[in-house]
Amino acid sequence: MDSFIMNSSITSPSESLFIGDLHLGDHARVLEITGGKVMRQRLGMLGIRRDTPVRVVHGPGKRGAVLQVGGARVALGWGVIQRIRVAIIPAESTHTGEKT
């Protein structure tokens, strides 16, 4: 219950990374949130859930990262970005209404 893995059409889980492994400007798609129900609920409330496309707009660094999620920017601490498994995607496959 605390962990779930989806079947991604973009990349297999073995090729996946955590947000902390991405670089500034990278586009990625969320594959899995490994932090338990409370963490999934907190992130889900801000629109970060599996299959959500995100873009790194600050960091990642020791402080954490800021992600562009749809029309909003969400700041995540270090402890959170190490629990979000993602797969890098090309920039043009982002279609969340982000104003790029």
Place this chain on the structure above:
Amino acid sequence: MSDFHETPQRSPVSARLPVIALAGNPNCGKTTLFNLLTGAHQHVGNWPGVTVERRSGTMTMGRRKISVVDLPGVYSLMGGGGEDQRVARDFLLDSDIELIVNIVDASNLERHMALTAELLETGRPMVLVLNMVDEAEAHGLQVRSHELSAALGVPVIPIVARKARSRTRLMETLTQALDHPALGNMLDYGQLIEAALTALGTLLPGVPPAHRRFTALCLLEGNSDPTDPKTQHALQQISSELAVMSDETPADLIMDRRFAWAQEMAAIAMHRQGPAGLRQKITDRLDRVVLNDWLGVPLFLAVLYLVFVVSFSGGNIFLDFFDQASAALLIHGVGHLLLSSGLPTWLISIIAGGIGGGLNLVISFIPPIGLTFLFLAFLDDSGYMARAAYAMDRLMRRMSLPGNALVPMVIGFGCNVPAIMGSRIIEDPRGRILTVLMQPFMSCSARLTIYMAFAVVFFRSNGGQVVFALYVLGIIVALLTAWLLGKTALRGEVLPFVMELPPYRLPSFRSVFLQAWQRLKVFIFRVGRVIAVIGVVLFILPGIGWTDRGLRSTDIDHSLLAQGSRALVPIFEPMGIHQDNWPAISGLIAGAAAKEIVIGTLNGIYQRQNAADLMADYRDPDIAGQLLGAIKTIPANAVTFFTTLDDPLGLSAMDSTGTAEQASGAESATLQAIAAGFTPLSAFAYLVFVLLYVPCASTMGALRREVGWGWMSFSLLYGTGLAWSASTVIYQSSTFAKHPGHSAAWIAGVLAAFALLVVGLRLYGQRRDALSKPSLNRRASA
């Protein structure tokens, strides 16, 4: 047109009026809309979680009155978030509401529509308000409200609440929606989930039919537990079957469908017309600086420093005008009128000298305090504060605090009470208690009046720096308190930082002015309320004393006030207060009730002590001349302000300050008496005591409400003990050369007491951990 009241405890609205509840994600503009509908002017900040409790007001359409309830922002009705979100959830699910007004941010529609889906599930009539359409348009999006309305089955209104755009249309739509309620189209979760919801619904006979679907959804998502074994068994069976058939948990299936629906609705409502404009580029560039790993923290400290130095220096331009004009009108003018009407001199001295003088000193500080509030309101609205919280998160985490603890801390610069209430945005109970216990050390506006009175006397040339130093000291003590408690009595892990960063906005003058006025109004009217306390202190206690013949009327030096204060002086002698300065103790006693009355109390006592003929100033005052003189101070002080702009730190004047002689030029008798009673060192020690000891009775009440009697009592004793210890150490270490043995003994005593406190807190923490382990074990075995 409308009225407004806070309703934290009792029933929020009259049963006779229809109720409209404003619901939406944090920072979507609910409170701005509430102000627009009711005419109330609540504090609205551009950061998530500004409203932490529900408030209600009345909207009037023709002869019809409608109750409007503003709720804290909530991301989901299914759970999660802090205490503030629970308040909103409980009200939306359990209260009698005629209409839900769901406010969504049009520039971030997809995210906000997930809550819309849940609100539709409640089966209550709804209107959707698309707020901030101007921002969506700036991002190159065209709003299609009619199409969205058709898809949702409820009225949809595009508005810009900040600019009061479409207000009349909105009010008309709301009244029509009350007359012809639209329940909207609930989303279809697909065959599997719909069948499961129907099956579960039949097992909930105690739940009203209208709520069965929502209750079943909560059960399937695992957000509530069945009350009876039969339903529990059925739920387990349905969940297992769903998991086998779809390879997903029911919660994931529901969330997937809900977010897919939100995406569909956002696509219907928004049509991209062109590329995003300049706004996105500005956000990117600003964030590169504001969130920079190296610049983020220094930038925040620099911003705070500028706010207070510019507020103090800029406020000085008008300070003399407010001081002299209010003295002319409230002291001399009122005194003259009362004298002419033949009232007894003792009553005139109380009204004009005591109450008028007290008001005069408070009014004098309106310019710098008003400027501080203006700057804080500007920061609130700009979108910077949430970023500052992120920038400070690492530092705060080292102090065992979450980064968003910064938000209530900044509110605390205005008043500690809303800051304590604002701590509800912190989800983790441990982090919330720590944040609440920090707030009494944040320098509120009432303390600022005391700092400034002393700064005018002792530190006039570098008052901004001294006041800033006190603010910083308060922040440091607050952070160290959290760190100490986090390592001893309240050990535990800090929840990782997760926070939405609102868009940058150029604050509108109206919004900034209204926010600043709202805070200033609270400051001014609070003084009006506590002026009664001044009256009692100044009228009864200084006029009577304990004599050989019992309680008799005496002069002030032999009064009960003097006797009581003198009895306490030995406690304060180690921090530099001597027997003849007993009024300083009276000020501290009054300050425990409210800091606003400290200066007023000192004013009343010094006036009675010093004036040989209290009525001399009232017999033939030149009020017009005094008012003219007051006006002339404005250009003179403005010239001083602008000519010292190249030296904002006031460094050139540092070596000429700190002497009591400076005060000889002070016009106020009270300020002269302060100058005579203190040295610059003892004045600074006194200010440190004022900063750290009991903030006021209202703050203590808020502490008791939020964290209970135990932690409130701890805060009271800890704050007062810390205030005395810090002031004593400052005074004794600075006068160490004069009496080394004496000073060393005091400092050693303070350190020993502190060590004992740490041991006590550690023991408490160990006991708390030991008690919590069995309960965790019990929960695990259950």
